Amino acid sequence: MEKVIDENKQGETLVLEQKNTNTKKLFIESYGCAMNFSDSEIVASILNEQGYNTTQVLEEADLVLVNTCSIRDKAEQTIRKRLEKYNAVKRDVNPKMKVGVLGCMAERLKEQFLEQEKIVDLVVGPDAYKDLPNLLSEVEDGRDAINVILSKEETYGDISPVRLNSNGVTAFVSITRGCDNMCTFCVVPFTRGRERSREPQSILQEIQDLWDRGFKEVCLLGQNVDSYLWYGGGLKKDFDKASEMQKATSVEFAQLLEMCAIQFPKMRFRFSTSNPQDMHEEVLHVIAKYHNVCNYIHLPVQSGSTRILKEMNRQHTREEYMALVDKIKTIIPDCTISQDLIAGFPTETEEDHKETLSLMEYVQYDFGYMFSYSERPGTLAARKMEDDVPEEVKKRRLQEIVDLQQKISETRTKRFVGQIVEVLIEKESKKSKDEWSGKNSENVVTVFPKENFKVGEFVLVKIKDCTGATLKGEAVGYSELMN
Helix, strand or coil, X not given: CCCCCCHHHCCEECCCCCCCCCCEEEEEEECCCXXXXXXXXXXXXXXXXXCEEECCCHHHCCEEEEEECCCCHHHHHHHHHHHHHHHHHHHHCCCCCEEEEEEHHHXXXXXXXXHHCCCXXXXXXXXXXXXXXXXXXXXXXXXXXXECCCCCCCCCCCCCCCCCCCCCCEEEEECEECCCCCCCCCCHHHHHCCCEECCHHHHHHHHHHHHHCCCCEEEEECCCHHHCEECCCCEHHHHHHCCHHHHHCCXXXXXXXXXXXXXXXXXXXXXXXXXXXXXCHHHHHHHHHCCCECCEEECCCXXXXXXXXXXXXXXCCHHHHHHHHHHHHHHCCCCEEEEEEEECCCCCCHHHHHHHHHHHHHHCCCEEEEEECCCCCCCHHHHHCXXXXXXXXXHHHHHHHHHHHHHHHHHHHHCCCCCEEEEEEEEECCCCCCEEEEEECCCCEEEEECCCCCCCCEEEEEEEEECCCEEEEEEEEECHHHC
């Protein structure tokens, strides 16, 4: 599983519409990937029905929850510091406050948090959010509460998430949970369980609700969206046991994506995250066929060396990945491709590193998410491999990867200068109150003068200039999605 972590959103506090009849206050922070932020919306929806309104004032909260990530050591250290802060407020300001940990760290460090360190009142794993009312009752009665049982069925398809009041324009819709890919560096299969898909009609109903409320873009979300497979419920690995009728009426990701594009022709669709071994050509043809499916694929590779990919238990080689990229560029010539890369994985040699750099040159990624390897407790790599690449070597290799990506990104961004691109206006530009900011279909941030345009509108923008990661232009009219 790959996790795209938006550093600008780390620690974001969820704020929702207030319900007048609710008397308790919930403070909830999220860290990690988009799936965690999506899960926080589900948690808030459940607790909204239990009498909790959200607050951004930590000191007034009756319940403080942090939705956690275990993908990197830095994320875990950040969350530990936040837990120290919560407990200081609890000790000095608000003794009645209850503190809980949600998500991936909850599953991994349950005993440590509750019994050894005694820094939380409840621990709730990613599949146990519906049990929150019962767990809170336990806490109210003076007992610690824990539920980190991983489910084979839970998809939260019957819960309508309460959305962040961020822009009212874009939203995530979860379509799968869990992961079957046992990449040796990753904790997700152990913290989120086996892969299962959500019923298609519940997905379409959630998108309909978003459309009715004025949202204009949806990102279909999963640990690995390309392996989406609905055949009446159950784990993906059990599909071979399904009946002939279930197999005949099953829905794969390309079909789901096409259903979304057809049913909501004036809405724009993205998806994340893709796994190279599971991306089928049919998905590429759907992207090429429908204007409202964005020309953007996040395609994590992790390393350019086939030997290292094997050590990582990635189910593809360098050559297979390159062949997939060739196919993407043939079917969708203007497609943006982004990457995840890890520098300094155990046993990585200088030659392996050079193969990563040469792969980057070959693919010409538009942007990426790049990290040096950090050993995650509980992973196969931590149990079976020595973290043998010196820290200074990791840092140097990572810097070379980052420098090369910046160089390629600048070239790739410049290709839009002189073109007219379709932009969904999301918000006011950070740098100027006179400009709008949004993304084009290829996922590049674009800014332009406001004029009479409004948030939520699809606008055609003539690109005049760019920085390494941002396009600058002038609006020339509305796109066909506005007709």
